[in-house]
Amino acid sequence: MTTKHRLITDSFKVVKRAKRTGKREKTPTPPPPQKEAEIGTVSEEQLQKLRQFDLDWRFGPCTGISRLQRWERANLHGLNPPEEIRDLLLETHNDPNYKLSLWSEYPL
Amino acid sequence: LVDKDLTGLSVLGEQLLQILLGDPGWQIRFSKLLFCPCAVMFSELSAQKDGSSLLCRPGSEHQGPVFERASPAYSPCSERYSVGERSFNRQYAHIYAARLMQMRPLLAERAQQKWGRDVLIRKLCDLQAGEQCCVVGTLFKRMELQPSILKEISEEHNLLPQPVRIKYISEADELILEDELQRIKLEGRIDRDKCVTGSVVVIYGAERNDGKFTVEDFCTADLPLQAERPALSSDRFVLLASGLGLGSSHADSMLGLQLLVDMVSGQLGDQGEQSGAAMISRVLLAGNLLSQNTQDKDASTKAKYLTKKTQAGSVEAIRLLDELLLQLVASVSVDVMPGQYDPTNYTLPQQPLHKCMFPLSSVYPTLQLVSNPYQANIDGVRFLGTSGQNVCDIQRYSSMESHLEILEETLRLRHLAPTAPDTLGCYPFYQKDPFILEECPHVYFSGNAPTFESKVIKGADGQEVLLVTIPEFSSTQTVCLVNLRTLECEPVSFSAFSGDEEESEMNISH
Numbered sequence: 001m002t003t004k005h006r007l008i009t010d011s012f013k014v015v016k017r018a019k020r021t022g023k024r025e026k027t028p029t030p031p032p033p034q035k036e037a038e039i040g041t042v043s044e045e046q047l048q049k050l051r052q053f054d055l056d057w058r059f060g061p062c063t064g065i066s067r068l069q070r071w072e073r074a075n076l077h078g079l080n081p082p083e084e085i086r087d088l089l090l091e092t093h094n095d096p097n098y099k100l101s102l103w104s105e106y107p108l
Numbered sequence: 109l110v111d112k113d114l115t116g117l118s119v120l121g122e123q124l125l126q127i128l129l130g131d132p133g134w135q136i137r138f139s140k141l142l143f144c145p146c147a148v149m150f151s152e153l154s155a156q157k158d159g160s161s162l163l164c165r166p167g168s169e170h171q172g173p174v175f176e177r178a179s180p181a182y183s184p185c186s187e188r189y190s191v192g193e194r195s196f197n198r199q200y201a202h203i204y205a206a207r208l209m210q211m212r213p214l215l216a217e218r219a220q221q222k223w224g225r226d227v228l229i230r231k232l233c234d235l236q237a238g239e240q241c242c243v244v245g246t247l248f249k250r251m252e253l254q255p256s257i258l259k260e261i262s263e264e265h266n267l268l269p270q271p272v273r274i275k276y277i278s279e280a281d282e283l284i285l286e287d288e289l290q291r292i293k294l295e296g297r298i299d300r301d302k303c304v305t306g307s308v309v310v311i312y313g314a315e316r317n318d319g320k321f322t323v324e325d326f327c328t329a330d331l332p333l334q335a336e337r338p339a340l341s342s343d344r345f346v347l348l349a350s351g352l353g354l355g356s357s358h359a360d361s362m363l364g365l366q367l368l369v370d371m372v373s374g375q376l377g378d379q380g381e382q383s384g385a386a387m388i389s390r391v392l393l394a395g396n397l398l399s400q401n402t403q404d405k406d407a408s409t410k411a412k413y414l415t416k417k418t419q420a421g422s423v424e425a426i427r428l429l430d431e432l433l434l435q436l437v438a439s440v441s442v443d444v445m446p447g448q449y450d451p452t453n454y455t456l457p458q459q460p461l462h463k464c465m466f467p468l469s470s471v472y473p474t475l476q477l478v479s480n481p482y483q484a485n486i487d488g489v490r491f492l493g494t495s496g497q498n499v500c501d502i503q504r505y506s507s508m509e510s511h512l513e514i515l516e517e518t519l520r521l522r523h524l525a526p527t528a529p530d531t532l533g534c535y536p537f538y539q540k541d542p543f544i545l546e547e548c549p550h551v552y553f554s555g556n557a558p559t560f561e562s563k564v565i566k567g568a569d570g571q572e573v574l575l576v577t578i579p580e581f582s583s584t585q586t587v588c589l590v591n592l593r594t595l596e597c598e599p600v601s602f603s604a605f606s607g608d609e610e611e612s613e614m615n616i617s618h
Contacts, residue, residue, distance in 0.1 A: 060288075064199055069538065072539070077206070077209035077540075
């Protein structure tokens with residue numbers, strides 16, 4: 001009988017709200033200005049190069065795969081993607097700003 | 109008579125005997141059923157009481173001859189069809205991009221071969237009206253009748269759901285060529301109904317002022333280069349079968365299936381037949397081992413508490429398959445490909461069935477569970493083929509009817525499954541398209557065809573390919589044998605009720 005009055009949330013804590021806040025943190029993307037200020041103009045130049053690489057249609061679509069994967073595919077099919085892009089990507093492969101394409105923040 | 113006859117026969121011997129004794133009409137029918145290595149029919153064999161080893165008293169002391177089965181050199185080459193990491197975050201744009209990247213150099217070369225060295229090859233974005241040139245691109249057929257999820261959703265708007273059709277082509281279809289950036293409508297000398305979405309071709313012609321491209325000629329990548337086939341000294345056979353259809357509601361194929369197993373494992377017939385069976389060096393089962401009936405849709409739609417105690421239809425069928433395989437793998441190497449209705453992933457490339465489903469037969473090293481597009485070298489003969497989904501899908505979306513014709517067309521396109529991922533399920537590859545043929549097979553097959561057909565085609569660079577459509581066993585009771593030495597192929601039928609069409613085909617000796 002006593003169990004009847006207990007709520008399911010007594011044993012399973014409400015987690016939905018926590019999730020939502022997590023998402024909300026994700027959606028606004030203004031953090032870049034901070035970072036850019038930290039890293040300075042050199043990285044901005046590099047990022048610009050990478051964005052140009054993303055926008056080069058000869059190397060195929062860029063959504064859903066990493067920049068390095070795209071570079072390797074282009075290389076595999078003999079499309080001569082620029083070497084400097086690869087070097088840049090290998091140096092900075094952990095940084096999502098470098099790793100993922102221009103459109104990675106947009107939902108598919 | 110009974111103790112004389114039962115010596116060489118296996119489990120089914122008794123049934124056979126009963127049938128033979130019961131009705132004289134059956135005797136003649138069965139003569140076509142059993143497969144005879146020499147041109148002697150079963151009825152003749154059973155008539156000669158002295159000569160046959162079957163109809164003599166079992167020799168208690170001497171064992172009888174043993175026929176060693178030839179075991180050919182075998183190397184599987186299906187790595188390209190195994191999916192390592194499974195990521196479904198990607199769109200299918202990548203597979204089309206990779207396909208075009210891979211095919212473009214090949215097609216540019218073909219275009220130069222066909223229309224001269226100095227032929228102009230343009231991208232669509234550089235196209236000028238009225239200029240004669242070539243364009244490499246992926247075909248897209250816009251089809252009014254093609255089932256679409258958006259149309260299905262519009263059911264909510266009180267529209268009738270689309271009927272299921274055999275063919276989805278219509279007069280209103282439009283053929284469009286796409287390259288990396290643009291697309292253009294095609295007209296002229298290109299058979300709209302025969303083409304399918306996803307094939308990469310090169311077209312020759314000119315753009316007209318109204319923005320459509322008038323095709324004067326087109327060309328496909330055609331056969332890739334072929335490795336030379338080593339000369340074999342003796343006849344060896346690979347048995348191809350598909351569509352066993354276990355677990356169907358009607359079990360009429362079981363007799364035929366057991367006869368097939370007994371024939372291959374040498375349990376059937378005279379010493380002559382047994383020595384013939386020993387020449388079968390490998391068995392390839394090309395998909396649809398289970399029947400469509402084992403996939404009951406109820407399980408997914410019914411409430412869980414209603415289906416709690418029911419067992420999936422495929423469980424019993426897999427057990428049956430395991431028992432059949434056990435009899436086979438004890439004496440011959442067997443490759444088992446999954447098909448459309450088998451319990452593995454649905455999308456191509458289908459990964460091998462899991463060996464935990466075959467507790468009895470998987471302990472034998474002769475059992476090979478392989479992927480669905482399947483590629484292997486057997487005695488230097490390159491086999492490549494599928495369980496037939498690719499062919500059936502093209503059949504639905506083009507005017508082509510014959511499985512053999514479609515099979516040839518895919519070889520000419522140099523692509524196993526051009527309609528994937530459009531109308532055929534396919535893993536979202538991004539690096540390369542594994543369905544593009546890089547090497548020409550010697551035997552190119554597809555399973556689950558309505559009838560057996562085969563044909564040898566020859567390529568421009570001396571390629572020679574045997575095309576085989578393996579009939580569905582459950583409906584045709586037919587398998588086929590490919591001779592590795594001569595690349596000849598013939599059907600073997602286990603049907604007791606078939607007409608007179610296959611008397612001569614029964615003979616497998618050359």
